[in-house]
Amino acid sequence: MWMPVIGQFAYVLCGGCPLTWKGFTWSAFTDLWLVVKLSLSSGAMICLELWYSSILVLLTGYMANAEVALDALSICLNIAFWGCMISLGFLAAAGDAVADAVIDMTPLLAITILLNSMQQVLSGAAVGAGWQTLVAYVNVACYYLVGVPLGVILGYVIGYEVKVK
Structure with a gap:
Protein backbone atom coordinates (compact mmCIF):
# COMPACT_ATOMS: atom_id res chain seq x y z
CA MET A 1 0.00 0.00 0.00
CA TRP A 2 2.99 2.28 0.38
CA MET A 3 4.10 1.84 -3.24
CA PRO A 4 1.81 4.58 -4.68
CA VAL A 5 2.87 7.00 -1.94
CA ILE A 6 6.57 6.34 -2.51
CA GLY A 7 6.06 6.50 -6.28
CA GLN A 8 4.29 9.86 -6.13
CA PHE A 9 6.88 11.25 -3.74
CA ALA A 10 9.71 10.15 -6.04
CA TYR A 11 7.87 11.54 -9.07
CA VAL A 12 7.51 14.95 -7.45
CA LEU A 13 11.04 15.14 -6.04
CA CYS A 14 12.87 13.70 -9.05
CA GLY A 15 11.58 16.19 -11.60
CA GLY A 16 8.35 14.64 -12.82
CA CYS A 17 6.68 18.03 -12.40
CA PRO A 18 9.36 20.54 -13.42
CA LEU A 19 6.89 23.34 -14.16
CA THR A 20 4.88 22.97 -10.97
CA TRP A 21 7.20 21.74 -8.22
CA LYS A 22 9.21 24.54 -6.65
CA GLY A 23 9.96 22.82 -3.35
CA PHE A 24 8.32 22.90 0.04
CA THR A 25 7.21 26.29 1.37
CA TRP A 26 5.26 27.29 4.46
CA SER A 27 2.22 27.96 2.27
CA ALA A 28 1.94 24.20 1.70
CA PHE A 29 1.05 23.86 5.38
CA THR A 30 -1.61 26.60 5.40
CA ASP A 31 -4.94 25.26 6.64
CA LEU A 32 -3.38 21.84 7.10
CA TRP A 33 -5.16 21.37 10.45
CA LEU A 34 -8.55 21.66 8.74
CA VAL A 35 -7.59 18.92 6.31
CA VAL A 36 -6.33 16.72 9.16
CA LYS A 37 -9.58 17.19 11.10
CA LEU A 38 -11.68 16.31 8.06
CA SER A 39 -9.48 13.31 7.27
CA LEU A 40 -9.68 11.98 10.81
CA SER A 41 -13.45 12.42 10.89
CA SER A 42 -13.86 10.69 7.52
CA GLY A 43 -11.54 7.88 8.53
CA ALA A 44 -13.38 7.35 11.81
CA MET A 45 -16.71 7.28 10.01
CA ILE A 46 -15.55 4.67 7.51
CA CYS A 47 -13.83 2.58 10.21
CA LEU A 48 -16.99 2.54 12.32
CA GLU A 49 -19.02 1.32 9.35
CA LEU A 50 -16.49 -1.40 8.48
CA TRP A 51 -16.10 -2.50 12.09
CA TYR A 52 -19.88 -2.81 12.37
CA SER A 53 -19.90 -5.16 9.39
CA SER A 54 -16.97 -7.12 10.82
CA ILE A 55 -18.78 -7.53 14.13
CA LEU A 56 -21.85 -8.79 12.28
CA VAL A 57 -19.73 -11.34 10.43
CA LEU A 58 -18.04 -12.42 13.67
CA LEU A 59 -21.36 -12.88 15.46
CA THR A 60 -22.81 -14.75 12.49
CA GLY A 61 -19.93 -17.21 12.64
CA TYR A 62 -21.23 -18.47 15.99
CA MET A 63 -24.73 -19.26 14.75
CA ALA A 64 -26.07 -22.81 14.43
CA ASN A 65 -25.68 -23.07 10.64
CA ALA A 66 -22.74 -20.69 10.36
CA GLU A 67 -21.69 -21.61 6.83
CA VAL A 68 -25.04 -20.79 5.25
CA ALA A 69 -25.56 -17.77 7.53
CA LEU A 70 -22.14 -16.31 6.62
CA ASP A 71 -22.70 -16.86 2.92
CA ALA A 72 -26.11 -15.19 3.06
CA LEU A 73 -24.80 -12.31 5.17
CA SER A 74 -21.86 -11.69 2.85
CA ILE A 75 -24.21 -11.44 -0.13
CA CYS A 76 -26.47 -9.04 1.76
CA LEU A 77 -23.54 -6.90 2.92
CA ASN A 78 -22.15 -6.71 -0.61
CA ILE A 79 -25.51 -5.55 -1.95
CA ALA A 80 -25.78 -3.01 0.87
CA PHE A 81 -22.28 -1.72 0.07
CA TRP A 82 -23.29 -1.28 -3.56
CA GLY A 83 -25.90 1.17 -2.35
CA CYS A 84 -23.25 3.02 -0.38
CA MET A 85 -20.92 3.13 -3.36
CA ILE A 86 -23.67 4.53 -5.58
CA SER A 87 -24.36 7.27 -3.03
CA LEU A 88 -20.66 8.07 -2.69
CA GLY A 89 -20.41 8.16 -6.48
CA PHE A 90 -23.18 10.74 -6.69
CA LEU A 91 -21.44 12.74 -3.98
CA ALA A 92 -18.22 12.78 -6.02
CA ALA A 93 -20.11 13.61 -9.22
CA ALA A 94 -21.82 16.68 -7.80
CA GLY A 95 -20.12 18.90 -10.43
CA ASP A 96 -21.79 19.11 -13.85
CA ALA A 97 -18.48 18.42 -15.75
CA VAL A 98 -17.90 15.16 -13.79
CA ALA A 99 -21.45 13.97 -14.37
CA ASP A 100 -21.09 14.57 -18.12
CA ALA A 101 -17.82 12.64 -18.22
CA VAL A 102 -19.45 9.72 -16.40
CA ILE A 103 -22.37 9.76 -18.83
CA ASP A 104 -19.92 9.58 -21.75
CA MET A 105 -18.16 6.61 -20.13
CA THR A 106 -21.32 4.64 -19.27
CA PRO A 107 -21.18 2.24 -22.28
CA LEU A 108 -17.58 1.35 -21.45
CA LEU A 109 -18.54 0.95 -17.80
CA ALA A 110 -21.30 -1.51 -18.72
CA ILE A 111 -18.86 -3.64 -20.73
CA THR A 112 -16.33 -3.50 -17.88
CA ILE A 113 -18.92 -4.65 -15.32
CA LEU A 114 -19.88 -7.59 -17.54
CA LEU A 115 -16.26 -8.67 -18.09
CA ASN A 116 -15.37 -8.21 -14.40
CA SER A 117 -18.34 -10.38 -13.41
CA MET A 118 -17.15 -13.15 -15.70
CA GLN A 119 -13.60 -12.81 -14.38
CA GLN A 120 -14.75 -13.12 -10.77
CA VAL A 121 -16.74 -16.26 -11.49
CA LEU A 122 -13.86 -17.87 -13.39
CA SER A 123 -11.33 -16.88 -10.70
CA GLY A 124 -13.63 -18.27 -8.01
CA ALA A 125 -13.95 -21.56 -9.86
CA ALA A 126 -10.18 -21.76 -10.35
CA VAL A 127 -9.51 -21.00 -6.68
CA GLY A 128 -12.13 -23.57 -5.69
CA ALA A 129 -10.23 -26.10 -7.78
CA GLY A 130 -7.03 -25.33 -5.87
CA TRP A 131 -5.33 -23.32 -8.61
CA GLN A 132 -4.57 -20.22 -6.51
CA THR A 133 -0.99 -19.97 -7.72
CA LEU A 134 -2.03 -20.21 -11.36
CA VAL A 135 -4.74 -17.59 -10.82
CA ALA A 136 -2.19 -15.26 -9.20
CA TYR A 137 0.15 -15.59 -12.19
CA VAL A 138 -2.71 -15.08 -14.66
CA ASN A 139 -3.86 -11.98 -12.75
CA VAL A 140 -0.36 -10.50 -12.70
CA ALA A 141 0.04 -11.16 -16.42
CA CYS A 142 -3.38 -9.82 -17.35
CA TYR A 143 -3.37 -6.76 -15.13
CA TYR A 144 0.25 -5.67 -15.23
CA LEU A 145 1.70 -7.09 -18.44
CA VAL A 146 -1.35 -6.49 -20.65
CA GLY A 147 -3.79 -4.11 -18.90
CA VAL A 148 -1.49 -1.37 -17.66
CA PRO A 149 0.59 -1.13 -20.87
CA LEU A 150 -2.61 -1.17 -22.94
CA GLY A 151 -4.04 1.59 -20.74
CA VAL A 152 -0.88 3.67 -21.21
CA ILE A 153 -1.01 3.19 -24.98
CA LEU A 154 -4.72 4.00 -25.23
CA GLY A 155 -4.59 6.88 -22.75
CA TYR A 156 -1.37 8.62 -23.69
CA VAL A 157 -0.13 7.41 -27.09
CA ILE A 158 -3.50 7.27 -28.88
CA VAL A 164 -13.73 7.72 -25.01
CA LYS A 165 -15.67 9.50 -27.76
Missing part, protein backbone atom coordinates in the same frame (compact mmCIF):
# COMPACT_ATOMS: atom_id res chain seq x y z
CA GLY A 159 -4.87 10.09 -26.74
CA TYR A 160 -8.13 8.58 -25.46
CA GLU A 161 -7.28 9.72 -21.93
CA VAL A 162 -10.16 8.85 -19.59
CA LYS A 163 -13.05 9.72 -21.84
Whole structure:
Protein backbone atom coordinates (compact mmCIF):
# COMPACT_ATOMS: atom_id res chain seq x y z
CA MET A 1 0.00 0.00 0.00
CA TRP A 2 2.99 2.28 0.38
CA MET A 3 4.10 1.84 -3.24
CA PRO A 4 1.81 4.58 -4.68
CA VAL A 5 2.87 7.00 -1.94
CA ILE A 6 6.57 6.34 -2.51
CA GLY A 7 6.06 6.50 -6.28
CA GLN A 8 4.29 9.86 -6.13
CA PHE A 9 6.88 11.25 -3.74
CA ALA A 10 9.71 10.15 -6.04
CA TYR A 11 7.87 11.54 -9.07
CA VAL A 12 7.51 14.95 -7.45
CA LEU A 13 11.04 15.14 -6.04
CA CYS A 14 12.87 13.70 -9.05
CA GLY A 15 11.58 16.19 -11.60
CA GLY A 16 8.35 14.64 -12.82
CA CYS A 17 6.68 18.03 -12.40
CA PRO A 18 9.36 20.54 -13.42
CA LEU A 19 6.89 23.34 -14.16
CA THR A 20 4.88 22.97 -10.97
CA TRP A 21 7.20 21.74 -8.22
CA LYS A 22 9.21 24.54 -6.65
CA GLY A 23 9.96 22.82 -3.35
CA PHE A 24 8.32 22.90 0.04
CA THR A 25 7.21 26.29 1.37
CA TRP A 26 5.26 27.29 4.46
CA SER A 27 2.22 27.96 2.27
CA ALA A 28 1.94 24.20 1.70
CA PHE A 29 1.05 23.86 5.38
CA THR A 30 -1.61 26.60 5.40
CA ASP A 31 -4.94 25.26 6.64
CA LEU A 32 -3.38 21.84 7.10
CA TRP A 33 -5.16 21.37 10.45
CA LEU A 34 -8.55 21.66 8.74
CA VAL A 35 -7.59 18.92 6.31
CA VAL A 36 -6.33 16.72 9.16
CA LYS A 37 -9.58 17.19 11.10
CA LEU A 38 -11.68 16.31 8.06
CA SER A 39 -9.48 13.31 7.27
CA LEU A 40 -9.68 11.98 10.81
CA SER A 41 -13.45 12.42 10.89
CA SER A 42 -13.86 10.69 7.52
CA GLY A 43 -11.54 7.88 8.53
CA ALA A 44 -13.38 7.35 11.81
CA MET A 45 -16.71 7.28 10.01
CA ILE A 46 -15.55 4.67 7.51
CA CYS A 47 -13.83 2.58 10.21
CA LEU A 48 -16.99 2.54 12.32
CA GLU A 49 -19.02 1.32 9.35
CA LEU A 50 -16.49 -1.40 8.48
CA TRP A 51 -16.10 -2.50 12.09
CA TYR A 52 -19.88 -2.81 12.37
CA SER A 53 -19.90 -5.16 9.39
CA SER A 54 -16.97 -7.12 10.82
CA ILE A 55 -18.78 -7.53 14.13
CA LEU A 56 -21.85 -8.79 12.28
CA VAL A 57 -19.73 -11.34 10.43
CA LEU A 58 -18.04 -12.42 13.67
CA LEU A 59 -21.36 -12.88 15.46
CA THR A 60 -22.81 -14.75 12.49
CA GLY A 61 -19.93 -17.21 12.64
CA TYR A 62 -21.23 -18.47 15.99
CA MET A 63 -24.73 -19.26 14.75
CA ALA A 64 -26.07 -22.81 14.43
CA ASN A 65 -25.68 -23.07 10.64
CA ALA A 66 -22.74 -20.69 10.36
CA GLU A 67 -21.69 -21.61 6.83
CA VAL A 68 -25.04 -20.79 5.25
CA ALA A 69 -25.56 -17.77 7.53
CA LEU A 70 -22.14 -16.31 6.62
CA ASP A 71 -22.70 -16.86 2.92
CA ALA A 72 -26.11 -15.19 3.06
CA LEU A 73 -24.80 -12.31 5.17
CA SER A 74 -21.86 -11.69 2.85
CA ILE A 75 -24.21 -11.44 -0.13
CA CYS A 76 -26.47 -9.04 1.76
CA LEU A 77 -23.54 -6.90 2.92
CA ASN A 78 -22.15 -6.71 -0.61
CA ILE A 79 -25.51 -5.55 -1.95
CA ALA A 80 -25.78 -3.01 0.87
CA PHE A 81 -22.28 -1.72 0.07
CA TRP A 82 -23.29 -1.28 -3.56
CA GLY A 83 -25.90 1.17 -2.35
CA CYS A 84 -23.25 3.02 -0.38
CA MET A 85 -20.92 3.13 -3.36
CA ILE A 86 -23.67 4.53 -5.58
CA SER A 87 -24.36 7.27 -3.03
CA LEU A 88 -20.66 8.07 -2.69
CA GLY A 89 -20.41 8.16 -6.48
CA PHE A 90 -23.18 10.74 -6.69
CA LEU A 91 -21.44 12.74 -3.98
CA ALA A 92 -18.22 12.78 -6.02
CA ALA A 93 -20.11 13.61 -9.22
CA ALA A 94 -21.82 16.68 -7.80
CA GLY A 95 -20.12 18.90 -10.43
CA ASP A 96 -21.79 19.11 -13.85
CA ALA A 97 -18.48 18.42 -15.75
CA VAL A 98 -17.90 15.16 -13.79
CA ALA A 99 -21.45 13.97 -14.37
CA ASP A 100 -21.09 14.57 -18.12
CA ALA A 101 -17.82 12.64 -18.22
CA VAL A 102 -19.45 9.72 -16.40
CA ILE A 103 -22.37 9.76 -18.83
CA ASP A 104 -19.92 9.58 -21.75
CA MET A 105 -18.16 6.61 -20.13
CA THR A 106 -21.32 4.64 -19.27
CA PRO A 107 -21.18 2.24 -22.28
CA LEU A 108 -17.58 1.35 -21.45
CA LEU A 109 -18.54 0.95 -17.80
CA ALA A 110 -21.30 -1.51 -18.72
CA ILE A 111 -18.86 -3.64 -20.73
CA THR A 112 -16.33 -3.50 -17.88
CA ILE A 113 -18.92 -4.65 -15.32
CA LEU A 114 -19.88 -7.59 -17.54
CA LEU A 115 -16.26 -8.67 -18.09
CA ASN A 116 -15.37 -8.21 -14.40
CA SER A 117 -18.34 -10.38 -13.41
CA MET A 118 -17.15 -13.15 -15.70
CA GLN A 119 -13.60 -12.81 -14.38
CA GLN A 120 -14.75 -13.12 -10.77
CA VAL A 121 -16.74 -16.26 -11.49
CA LEU A 122 -13.86 -17.87 -13.39
CA SER A 123 -11.33 -16.88 -10.70
CA GLY A 124 -13.63 -18.27 -8.01
CA ALA A 125 -13.95 -21.56 -9.86
CA ALA A 126 -10.18 -21.76 -10.35
CA VAL A 127 -9.51 -21.00 -6.68
CA GLY A 128 -12.13 -23.57 -5.69
CA ALA A 129 -10.23 -26.10 -7.78
CA GLY A 130 -7.03 -25.33 -5.87
CA TRP A 131 -5.33 -23.32 -8.61
CA GLN A 132 -4.57 -20.22 -6.51
CA THR A 133 -0.99 -19.97 -7.72
CA LEU A 134 -2.03 -20.21 -11.36
CA VAL A 135 -4.74 -17.59 -10.82
CA ALA A 136 -2.19 -15.26 -9.20
CA TYR A 137 0.15 -15.59 -12.19
CA VAL A 138 -2.71 -15.08 -14.66
CA ASN A 139 -3.86 -11.98 -12.75
CA VAL A 140 -0.36 -10.50 -12.70
CA ALA A 141 0.04 -11.16 -16.42
CA CYS A 142 -3.38 -9.82 -17.35
CA TYR A 143 -3.37 -6.76 -15.13
CA TYR A 144 0.25 -5.67 -15.23
CA LEU A 145 1.70 -7.09 -18.44
CA VAL A 146 -1.35 -6.49 -20.65
CA GLY A 147 -3.79 -4.11 -18.90
CA VAL A 148 -1.49 -1.37 -17.66
CA PRO A 149 0.59 -1.13 -20.87
CA LEU A 150 -2.61 -1.17 -22.94
CA GLY A 151 -4.04 1.59 -20.74
CA VAL A 152 -0.88 3.67 -21.21
CA ILE A 153 -1.01 3.19 -24.98
CA LEU A 154 -4.72 4.00 -25.23
CA GLY A 155 -4.59 6.88 -22.75
CA TYR A 156 -1.37 8.62 -23.69
CA VAL A 157 -0.13 7.41 -27.09
CA ILE A 158 -3.50 7.27 -28.88
CA GLY A 159 -4.87 10.09 -26.74
CA TYR A 160 -8.13 8.58 -25.46
CA GLU A 161 -7.28 9.72 -21.93
CA VAL A 162 -10.16 8.85 -19.59
CA LYS A 163 -13.05 9.72 -21.84
CA VAL A 164 -13.73 7.72 -25.01
CA LYS A 165 -15.67 9.50 -27.76
